[in-house]
Amino acid sequence: EPKALHGWLSRVYYGRRCKFDPLWNDLIVAGYRDGQGFVGIVDKLGTTYEENFSASGFAAHIAMPLLRNSWNPDITEDQARQLLEECCRLMFYRHTLASTQIQIAHVDETGPHVSEPYRITTKWDYEAFKHTEYNGFW
Numbered sequence: 001e002p003k004a005l006h007g008w009l010s011r012v013y014y015g016r017r018c019k020f021d022p023l024w025n026d027l028i029v030a031g032y033r034d035g036q037g038f039v040g041i042v043d044k045l046g047t048t049y050e051e052n053f054s055a056s057g058f059a060a061h062i063a064m065p066l067l068r069n070s071w072n073p074d075i076t077e078d079q080a081r082q083l084l085e086e087c088c089r090l091m092f093y094r095h096t097l098a099s100t101q102i103q104i105a106h107v108d109e110t111g112p113h114v115s116e117p118y119r120i121t122t123k124w125d126y127e128a129f130k131h132t133e134y135n136g137f138w
Contacts, residue, residue, distance in 0.1 A: 002031025006040035006048065014046025026056045032107045055087070062094055063087035077106065085120050092122060 006029040016022050027042045040050045053071055055063045070083050084104055092098040100122060105114040 001033050002029055002038040003033070003040065005029055005031070006038070006042065006050075009042045010046050010048040013042050013044060017045050028054050028056055030107050032109055032111075035109070037107065058095055059087065059091055062091055066090065080106070089120050089122060092120070
């Protein structure tokens with residue numbers, strides 16, 4: 001059960017924190033049980049919370065504002081996929097180590113589903129990018 005795993009992980013991470021030997025990971029636990037979806041977050045200090053969506057690492061800073069503004073309880077799978085692709089595109093533009101190749105996973109009553117890797121489209125032909133000559137000032 002995802003909620004039980006989330007609770008157990010929070011105790012393990014909190015215990016390691018108290019021993020001054022934390023596990024340096026932030027975890028997102030997702031699952032589906034009894035007709036209800038579950039997303040729980042556990043950080044390296046053992047702090048936990050439940051949310052409808054989450055992001056970790058650099059995406060927690062860059063993608064979360066977009067997720068907060070665009071997510072709604074009635075979002076369809078196609079709309080959610082488009083939103084996640086937009087978040088990944090934004091991450092690609094902002095992070096030098098990011099890639100355009102992504103995989104998207106979701107969990108429903110039949111279990112977890114992970115897509116095959118695919119590339120998202122990017123746009124680099126903005127007018128401002130075409131005129132890069134240096135004028136001596138910005």
